[in-house]
Amino acid sequence: xxxxxxxxxxxxxxxxxxxxxxxxxxxxxxxxxxxxxxxxxxxxxxxxxxxxxxxxxxxxxxxxxxxxxxxxxxxxxxxxxxxxxxxxxxxxxx
Amino acid sequence: xxxxxxxxxxxxxxxxxxxxxxxxxxxxxxxxxxxxxxxxxxxxxxxxxxxxxxxxxxxxxxxxxxxxxxxxxxxxxxxxxxxxxxxxxxxxxxxxxxxxxxxxxxxxxxxxxxxxxxxxxxxxxxxxxxxxx
Numbered sequence: 001x002x003x004x005x006x007x008x009x010x011x012x013x014x015x016x017x018x019x020x021x022x023x024x025x026x027x028x029x030x031x032x033x034x035x036x037x038x039x040x041x042x043x044x045x046x047x048x049x050x051x052x053x054x055x056x057x058x059x060x061x062x063x064x065x066x067x068x069x070x071x072x073x074x075x076x077x078x079x080x081x082x083x084x085x086x087x088x089x090x091x092x093x094x
Numbered sequence: 095x096x097x098x099x100x101x102x103x104x105x106x107x108x109x110x111x112x113x114x115x116x117x118x119x120x121x122x123x124x125x126x127x128x129x130x131x132x133x134x135x136x137x138x139x140x141x142x143x144x145x146x147x148x149x150x151x152x153x154x155x156x157x158x159x160x161x162x163x164x165x166x167x168x169x170x171x172x173x174x175x176x177x178x179x180x181x182x183x184x185x186x187x188x189x190x191x192x193x194x195x196x197x198x199x200x201x202x203x204x205x206x207x208x209x210x211x212x213x214x215x216x217x218x219x220x221x222x223x224x225x226x227x
Contacts, residue, residue, distance in 0.1 A: 012143075015150040015191035027148075027194050031201060034141040038134060038205040042212040047129040 028067070036060045103221050110217040114210040116170060121213025125220060134209050141202035142169050149195015151176055152185035162196045168203035168210075 018024055036059040044052060114121025119135030122128075145153060156163045156177040166173050179185070187195065 012146050013150055013185055015152065015187045015195065016148050018148070018190040018194060020190055024190055024194070030144065031141070031198060034137050035201065035205065037137045038209065041130050041133040041137070042208060047133060052133075 029064075032060055032063050032067075036063065103218075106221060107214050107217050111210055111214045114213040115168070115206070118169065118206045118209065121210060122216070125213065125216055127216065134206075138169065138202050138206050138209070141205070142199050145195045145198025145200075145202065146176075148198060149187050149191045149193075150185050152180050152187035153192060153195035153199055154180050157181060159196065162200050165200035165203040166196075168207040169199070170206075173203075 018027070033056075036056050040052065040056045040059060041047065044055060110121045110124055113124050117135070118138035119131035119133075121131075122134060123131035154163065154166055154173060154176045163173075163177060166177075
């Protein structure tokens with residue numbers, strides 16, 4: 001086995017360094033692309049490159065919009081619960 | 095509907111399902127859905143290997159992460175052998191890399207499960223069309 005093959009195999013035996021930062025959320029994007037491509041591949045009647053790419057793009061956009069909306073709503077709820085709810089209930093914060 | 099036809103039908107659907115599990119996209123390939131098969135194969139395999147690259151082979155953990163392992167097994171029976179490699183405890187992985195690697199490999203497996211079901215359904219439709227023709 002040559003050095004290239006060994007290096008390739010070794011790259012699958014040690015994990016990548018991914019910090020717990022907001023940037024780690026970007027790993028979501030390739031996942032969304034993969035989900036949209038496979039889902040559309042099972043749904044369209046025939047696969048022609050341009051219509052397929054268009055439909056997949058629309059699905060990717062829809063997923064991202066809904067994820068963003070859900071994140072904003074959850075952020076708003078968390079902000080309200082932490083900042084305003086304690087004063088409304090007359091108790092110290094959570 | 096004769097018993098022999100039903101037997102053949104069941105066998106055909108089973109073969110398509112098993113093919114789709116053995117190699118992602120192979121079920122569609124057997125049904126002459128070549129483009130669909132290539133798209134499924136490339137996407138599922140790339141997603142699975144991306145997960146392995148991110149978290150290492152340690153993300154396939156048949157002992158400590160059984161639900162994730164069940165989803166990963168949907169990729170291919172080959173995952174069983176990868177699971178045996180990581181069972182020895184030589185490739186422990188923790189933290190964000192583990193989470194993201196597990197999510198990628200498991201989602202790839204669940205997407206392949208969707209493709210297996212779709213291939214079997216398409217095979218069923220083909221048989222029905224042939225019977226009606």
